[in-house]
Amino acid sequence: SQQGEEDPQALSIQEGENATMNCSYKTSINNLQWYRQNSGRGLVHLILIRSNEREKHSGRLRVTLDTSKKSSSLLITASRAADTASYFCATDPSNAGGTSYGKLTFGQGTILTVHP
Amino acid sequence: EAGVAQSPRYKIIEKRQSVAFWCNPISGHATLYWYQQILGQGPKLLIQFQNNGVVDDSQLPKDRFSAERLKGVDSTLKIQPAKLEDSAVYLCASSLTSLRVQNPTGELFFGEGSRLTVL
Numbered sequence: 490s491q492q493g494e495e496d497p498q499a500l501s502i503q504e505g506e507n508a509t510m511n512c513s514y515k516t517s518i519n520n521l522q523w524y525r526q527n528s529g530r531g532l533v534h535l536i537l538i539r540s541n542e543r544e545k546h547s548g549r550l551r552v553t554l555d556t557s558k559k560s561s562s563l564l565i566t567a568s569r570a571a572d573t574a575s576y577f578c579a580t581d582p583s584n585a586g587g588t589s590y591g592k593l594t595f596g597q598g599t600i601l602t603v604h605p
Numbered sequence: 606e607a608g609v610a611q612s613p614r615y616k617i618i619e620k621r622q623s624v625a626f627w628c629n630p631i632s633g634h635a636t637l638y639w640y641q642q643i644l645g646q647g648p649k650l651l652i653q654f655q656n657n658g659v660v661d662d663s664q665l666p667k668d669r670f671s672a673e674r675l676k677g678v679d680s681t682l683k684i685q686p687a688k689l690e691d692s693a694v695y696l697c698a699s700s701l702t703s704l705r706v707q708n709p710t711g712e713l714f715f716g717e718g719s720r721l722t723v724l
Binding site: 493519520522524530531532533534537577581592593594595596597598 | 653
């Protein structure tokens with residue numbers, strides 16, 4: 490089964506609003522990554538947060554990580570129609586010592602629609 | 606910098622036929638991945654190469670799927686014979702370093718994918 494589970498499965502908002510997507514996972518991780526996929530295209534890396542980090546920013550993106558709850562959230566502020574895409578979290582599982590198993594596992598994704 | 610190249614972009618075959626997909630990763634990227642993405646789902650790892658060696662092929666259906674990365678550069682994924690449930694997008698990705706280090710960068714670069722329809 491997939492390591493990461495995104496919530497909600499689909500999100501529809503108006504341009505200018507903020508979009509929040511959540512990801513839960515089951516095992517210890519070395520890092521967690523978020524990717525975007527436009528329809529019919531490949532995935533594009535957005536941001537990576539390591540297991541010892543709690544929050545990270547990149548432009549209009551804000552990612553948080555709570556390893557005690559095994560969850561992460563991606564916030565897109567001031568959304569634009571061009572943000573319409575599927576968003577996936579991906580986890581890099583590790584052992585208790587933090588060593589990566591070298592296997593990036595993706596969740597099912599959240600479909601975001603931003604209406605102009 | 607050129608991205609990950611994949612071909613063909615689209616392929617339609619009948620069940621029990623064979624198909625091959627090609628991938629050329631970003632120059633200098635040691636690690637190459639093949640993922641299968643079924644419509645409405647996230648990508649599922651099929652096989653991971655480090656240079657020309659297989660790191661993980663635990664989820665590759667070896668009775669019908671095979672992959673190789675000769676000379677540690679480009680790679681080919683083959684399906685023979687194809688089944689209806691193999692209809693999916695096959696994504697190739699590469700990364701500069703292996704994920705098997707304590708503090709990896711870990712970013713994957715994806716190609717546009719090869720969409721397979723099995724009738």
